[in-house]
Amino acid sequence: MNIHEYQSKEVLRQFGVNVPNGKPAFTVDEAVAAAKELGSKVTVVKAQIHAGGRGKAGGVKIAKNLDEVKAYATELLGKILVTHQTGPDGKKVNRLLIEEGSNIAKEYYLSFVNDRSTAKIVMIGSEEGGMEIEKVAAESPEKIIKEYIDPAIGLAPFQATRMAYKMHFKPEAIKKASATMIKLYNAFIGKDCSQVEINPLVVTAEDDVICLDAKLNFDDSGLFRHPDIVELRDETEEDPKELWASNEGLNYVNLGGDVACMVNGAGLAMATVDILKYYGGEPANFLDVGGSSTPEKIATAFEIMLDGGQAKGIFVNIFGGINKCDVIAEGIQKAAQIIAEKTGQDGIPVPVVVRLEGTNVERGRQILTEKPVKNVFMAPTMEGGAQDIVKRVEEAKKN
């Protein structure tokens, strides 16, 4: 789960991390009031969206007085921000962070992530702050410093100190930097984060160490321990279809195309997206309906795919393991009924090609052949099914 920068900073404050004073604002008036309250010489107006690269995209403004705060807030609120992480459609700015300006002397990079190969949390630091870390890693890998953390001990003070020296903090800031690292580690552990990224971490002219930006991501599987974090979820940042699906317990990712698919199992679902593209289709989505699907759930999955006219055809690709093909076949029939009742039309409005294999496959195929649903076609093989649906969608688009 992702949260906004201002929320991340709020969480870090709870762990004693030094972040600039600031307040969120949802309207221009709130922005001006917040700036007034801060009373700082320079005010930073920052667009709050769940994507990086906001600075370069014009989402971060420096205001020297309240009139400028007002002007920038007016400009940014409601604006569609396109950054290298948002995709071409960009993201609408609904919230701002109004923050006091800092007297930056030098910028650094610091992050914590779970490292897969060592099964440890790794702290990554660099004196190249404010840049994309992937770029630094590619161009000057010697400037990337790593400390692997023993989970039984936590981030040892000597490791934090060593990191601070290797990142070339000035002597006056070494202790503050290493203390910040330990607090950030405590936040990472304390909130089941999957990533804590501070870019930039800065040393001010007054030798203070401050997290000027903060990005916290959370391990979804750990959220049951953190109801306070769950509260911070901003549903307006999510794709409406993905949100709908997740509320229904479906694993759905919108891929933007028009050939939809419904699959059981994440691996097969990814592979199905790939095979649709391989045969020339534009995949509309990734959708894993999971192991134990009810007809109602399948009907909802169909509704999500069809919503807004996105799906011009649907490929159902099921390998029945524990869940049986006859149950899936009945599910498709009932789903068609539910949709037919809602639309007042017979069957499903777009062609549906069904590939069934595995447990009780004969019975499943029999169900769909004996009592055929309009627009539902059986595929003898997965390859054949993928090719068939791509062809049907192409034909549908011609008409």
Added chain:
Amino acid sequence: MGVLINKDTKVIVQGITGKTAAFHTKQMLEYGTNIVAGVTPGKAGQTVEGVPVFDTVEDAVKATGATASVIFVPARFAADSIMEGVEAELDLVVCITEHVPVQDMIKVRRYMEGKKTRLIGPNCPGILTVDEAKMGIIPGYIHKKGHVGVISRSGTLTYEATFQLSNAGIGQTTAIGIGGDPIKGTDFIDALKLFNEDDETKAIMMIGEIGGTAEEEAAQWIKENMKKPVIAFISGVQAPPGKRMGHAGAIIAGGKGTAADKIKALNAVGIPVAETVATMGETVVKKLKEAGIYDECHTC
């Protein structure tokens, strides 16, 4: 033969009194698995499918001499259950449970250092040695006995691959579902090592997906150590960066973990990668013929 388990392996089911666990206990018994005990605290003295239940793994091991355990407990208790199995010095623990917090798994991995237990999973379908025994939820009937080992990060793709192999007359030794989590027990290299040393296994099908660099690391290991042909498939070619594709570990992060990188790394060491999910079986057949072991592997 095969690896990790056979019909003699004495197996415990942790969380056996749960609905899913009870269902799969029946399935495992029917496949021939030697399930000797179940564990659910507070339920000692009960039986599930005729299997006696104990309060602790320690009690179950003492009473039955079990050496392996399969875990079906809810996610928030899974790490603790794994550690209980490790502490009881089991040879093998298979954790089926999905959504185990990553921080819990980091602690588990640290706890396991220097201990004898091998962990498979979490978030995996388990393992199956054909016509011998299975631990987990892999459907038994799709498997046919033979000489190909299967290693996979995905449950349904394990079934899909096995089904295609069986249809092509290529039987299997053991299928190992290593699971879709970013931090887990056994990874590709560990599983490849097992098959490399197994006389019955003549070739290996490995199924990877986006996220992490385990496939790339495996490719390097194969180049340096593998005595047998390896055939691969990678899913997620079309996955957009930064999006989690169902599995907790299936995410392209910081430009790392793309399917293209993995396919490139595998191809670079001579491992054929099936072009689509539908051609996994035929890609194996082709490689077996090239390696001159097709007749030997055509067992069913």
